[in-house]
Amino acid sequence: MIESFNNRSADVFIPDNATLAVALDxxxxxxxxAHSDDLEIMxxxxxxxxxxxxxxxxxxxFTGTTVTDGRGSSRAGLYSQCSDEEMAIIRKEExxxxxxxxxxxxxxxxxxxxxxxMEKQGSLKLQEELLYILEQTKPRIVYTHNPAxxxxxxxxxxxxxxxxxxxxxxxxxxxKVLGCEVWRDLDWMPDDDKVTLDVSQRENLANALVGVFxxxxxxxxxxxxxxxxxxxxxxxxxYAEGKDKSExxxxxxxxxxxxxxxxxxxxxxxxxxxxxxxNDVHSNLTQYF
Numbered sequence: 001m002i003e004s005f006n007n008r009s010a011d012v013f014i015p016d017n018a019t020l021a022v023a024l025d026x027x028x029x030x031x032x033x034a035h036s037d038d039l040e041i042m043x044x045x046x047x048x049x050x051x052x053x054x055x056x057x058x059x060x061x062f063t064g065t066t067v068t069d070g071r072g073s074s075r076a077g078l079y080s081q082c083s084d085e086e087m088a089i090i091r092k093e094e095x096x097x098x099x100x101x102x103x104x105x106x107x108x109x110x111x112x113x114x115x116x117x118m119e120k121q122g123s124l125k126l127q128e129e130l131l132y133i134l135e136q137t138k139p140r141i142v143y144t145h146n147p148a149x150x151x152x153x154x155x156x157x158x159x160x161x162x163x164x165x166x167x168x169x170x171x172x173x174x175x176k177v178l179g180c181e182v183w184r185d186l187d188w189m190p191d192d193d194k195v196t197l198d199v200s201q202r203e204n205l206a207n208a209l210v211g212v213f214x215x216x217x218x219x220x221x222x223x224x225x226x227x228x229x230x231x232x233x234x235x236x237x238x239y240a241e242g243k244d245k246s247e248x249x250x251x252x253x254x255x256x257x258x259x260x261x262x263x264x265x266x267x268x269x270x271x272x273x274x275x276x277x278x279n280d281v282h283s284n285l286t287q288y289f
Contacts (some may be wrong), residue, residue, distance in 0.1 A: 009069075009111040010129075013096045017103055023106040027063040030139035030174075032130060033182075034157040035073075036095040036109075037216055039064040040102070040209040041094055041227045042180035043143035045197040047102045048205060061105035065133055067126065067157050069111045077218045090215050098212045102205070108133060114153040117251050130164035139174050146179030146186060146253045147270040154183060162266065165259045167185060177259045178252035183231060186251035187237070190276050195254050196238065197230055199249040206231075 007225070014023045029050055030042035040047070044236055052061035082090065092109055099107035110129060116122035134142075144161045145154040158179065164283035169276030178195055186194060199206070210224040213216065217224055231248035239245055253273065258264045 007153065011096075011109040011111065013091055013099055013109075015100045016107045018105075020106070024063065024133075024136040025141050026061045027105050027137035028060045029062045029141045029143070030065065030137050031062070031135070031143040032065045032067070032157060033143075033159045034067050034145065034151070034153045035115075036066050036091040037072050037098070037210060037213040037223060038145070038154070038182055039066065039143075040098055040169060040213075041223060042182045042250070044199050044206055044209070044227075046051055046141060046143050047104070047209065048199060048201050048282050050105075051103055051205065062102065063106045063108070063133075063137055063139070064095075064099065065110065065130070067110050067160075068114050068153060068170045069109070069116060072114060073215060074262045077220075079215050082215075091213075094213045094215060098209050101208050101212060106274065111243055112213075114156075117156045118152065119158065123156065123163075126157075126160040127164045127167070130161055131167050134164055134168060134174075135172075138172060141176045141178070142174045143178050143180050143252075144255075145182060146184070147255075147266075148236040148253070148274075149179075149187070151183040151185050151208065152216075154187055162255070162259065170260070174261055177255040178267075180252045185234070186253060186278050187234065189253065189273055190250065190280060191238070193273060194238075195250060195274065196246075197250045198246045198248070199250050202234075203228065203248070207273065208250075253267060 012020065029046035031039045033042060046062050050060040055228045071086040071088040073087050073091060095107055095109055112122065112126060117126050145158040147158060151153060189207055206228055207224060210227055231250055234249040235244050235246045236249060238249060258266050258269050
């Protein structure tokens with residue numbers, strides 16, 4: 001157990017049984033998500049680009065951090081009678097299974113409730129834990145939720161992640177920070193501003209990763225179909241003319257500038273993208289109306 005979490009019910013799992021110090025130190029790609037299965041949807045680019053490489057070349061390793069415990073999950077069918085406590089146990093085990101399938105360096109589940117991280121004290125505790133993880137991993141790339149996501153818990157996690165990264169010394173902050181698609185896609189962003197992530201590789205792995213979360217799929221949410229379907233749609237509709245250049249794409253918002261420069265106002269940075277979208281639509285319409 002990471003000593004910073006001794007007063008919490010954090011769960012740390014290392015699939016290849018490396019020591020905790022090794023697992024964190026070798027991490028090159030880190031994802032910070034709100035719920036179990038968020039990582040597998042939004043950070044598949046990191047997972048697939050680390051898959052196999054760590055064992056073969058000791059180069060790229062993916063570590064995931066899931067903030068909440070999943071006790072508020074939707075449930076139906078076989079899971080309809082599960083209590084909140086039982087669902088939390090099931091979700092934890094599913095996230096561990098995904099780490100095995102994806103060959104993660106480590107998966108850290110912090111065990112917060114959604115309500116807790118939306119409160120000031122809970123958010124401050126989360127920021128300190130995320131800071132500790134960032135200090136121990138020193139990742140090159142961080143994947144987290146995008147600022148236009150419509151899920152309140154996702155935005156609370158994004159806030160804590162950005163605050164934690166801004167507490168790091170400038171020269172130790174990640175090289176790239178990406179806000180990724182889950183509960184709202186980023187198709188609306190100007191094409192020149194989108195970070196396009198080719199995730200065409202190993203669709204079988206992508207399906208297996210999301211499919212591990214049976215409690216969600218059987219519970220009435222077909223994330224397995226939706227996640228891969230969005231990736232195909234992104235690739236096809238991104239290029240208006242000619243053959244698709246990729247089979248599957250995910251889009252991300254580049255949050256690196258607001259992590260590298262504390263003087264940038266985060267809200268204004270995001271609103272700038274929305275203003276560009278509005279101006280683009282307005283310009284197109286005024287040609288005819």
